[in-house]
Amino acid sequence: MNNLFPKLPVADWIDSFVDWLTTTFEVLFDGVTAVLEFVVNVLVAFFGFIPPILLIILLALLAWKLANKKIALFTLIGLLLVDNLGYWEPMIDTLALVLSSVFISIVIGIPLGIWASQNSTVRNIVIPILDFMQTMPAFVYLIPAIFFFSIGVVPGVVASVIFAMPPTIRLTILGIQQVPSDITEATESFGSTTSQKLIKVQLPLAMPTILAGINQSIMLALSMVVIAAMVGAPGLGADVYRAVTQIQIGRGFEAGISIVVLAIILDRITQNVGTKKKGAK
């Protein structure tokens, strides 16, 4: 049997494909690397420039405004704890990495989601790719990411984007498709163009669902920080990774708590953005 059907050299194909990509698009990858590095560095510099205590108060106020008092209080105490444990700077690195990944996910994901929602061919192509992106073990992305973007924060961002983007796309498609058919019919019956329908009706009505998608993307990006640390991305993930390799349970736990605090803050704030808007009317 083995002679009849020799093993397909999938690994060889992928290797040579990646080689080809690396050499052919070297300029492009270099450009992307430069831009991503710049974005992350600007964010790190921005957050690093503000004294921790001021930033903590600002974030708590933001949480109060976007969500509620309880979450504001948690933000205040949680971030003070992170600062106290000495993980402030890694946390800023992580925050910058997460925010830039999510930003890129949104910039690519929402337009793609809108396109896929309007066009079934696009949808039929995009959705299997999303399945692939989400189920392929995240570590696998790291290898080509290193090839294309070398080591550091950039391959971390790229891997996070790939991992975090699917929910934004999926829920954008879902949100638009979930707009009740009689409402889209009504919109059409008044003679609206496709873009009028999209801007005036579909997107506003899909917004809560799209925001839920962004919230999921943030969570997934955050879950990638430890893995991104394996390719040299700085941040809390690097501390966890180091603690793991050196079997320092205590330090690993501290860094882990810091990630959890950050995750809860980001999650609760973004979750409440959509619902609060709805309730305020």
Add this chain to the structure above:
Amino acid sequence: MESMAKLKIENVTKIFGKNTKKAIQLLNNGESKKDILKKTGATVGVNKASFEVNPGEIFVIMGLSGSGKSTLVRMFNRLIDPTIGKIYIDGKDIVSMSKEELRKVRREKISMVFQKFALLPHRTILENAEFGLEIQGVDKTARKERALESLKLVGLSGYENQYPDQLSGGMQQRVGLARALANDPDILLMDEAFSALDPLIRKDMQDELLDLQSNMEKTIIFITHDLDEALRIGDRIALMKDGSIVQVGTPEEILMNPSNDYVERFVEDVDLSKVLTANHIMKRAEAVTIEKGPRVALQMMKKLGISSIYVVNKRRELLGAITADDARVAAEKNEGIETILQKDVITVTGDTLLSDLFDKVSTAIIPVAVIDEQNRLKGILVRGAVIGALAGNNELINTPPTEEAVLVGGNV
């Protein structure tokens, strides 16, 4: 003389599914909906529907769910494209129109009201009412003015800044109506517009629609599965079954002459008291002209075996009634009829519904008089006939008077 139909459809057919060509062929061979589904997997939504809708009329399309009525109405503004057939609005075929032309028709000529209201939940009532105008690019102040006007028309002034979910179902549908009217369309499509409302609210809305219609004279195409509703508001009714138009006619024609078993079964449960009018059950009125004097009146009553009689003048305008006892006294005293005339008699007009007659007929001492707009006596309502007609006794129901007959009657 004959004016052009506002909307005219010819042979309009909608096949859902893949094998539409084959299905059309089978349809032309006269195969049934069921067989076509079995052979091709295609569903016949609407089967060769043809009719005309006149300007200013309320045309009701009625059928049970699944009869294709909602599909049919959606082809009038091409929310659904017909598989074959022609749809003319003001003589122009909209099926062959480009997207651009169609958009113009949708914006200017035809508006739709939906069963589940289909309001935009993220916009205020005013913004909802403005929606059609906003799509057209009407500037802000003008569209606000027109939207406010049309909200006022449906009785929703003061609710402009509320959101749809803060309003009751009836009020939400008023917004839907206001939104459709703000565009000032010629044709209003109403797809089961009142079906989601409570019975009482529904009746109010029907009345209001009729009231509005008497002032604005739009062409309204109203879809419903409720026969009572169809009979109440329809100038003409088209009955649909399995995608086909079974009968088109006035409510009376459909009730009195159902074209087949299906229509008959459909209408057999109708509450006759809401369909029959005084015209249907009145009897010829014997009356005495006032100049004749009490002796002639007594003579007539004796001959007819009745104890009272209506009094009219030469133009047959109703003056009142007299009783036999009074007439006898007057005859002895040699007085005229005027002295014994009872002027406060109970009268109704010919188009009064049976359901509104019960109270008057049951309290009246003498048969209730039916009069026309000029106060001329047209007939009388005998208690027994009212009850008999309600029980479905056809012998007691007059054939519907045609317009000509009414005219002739008016000259008596």
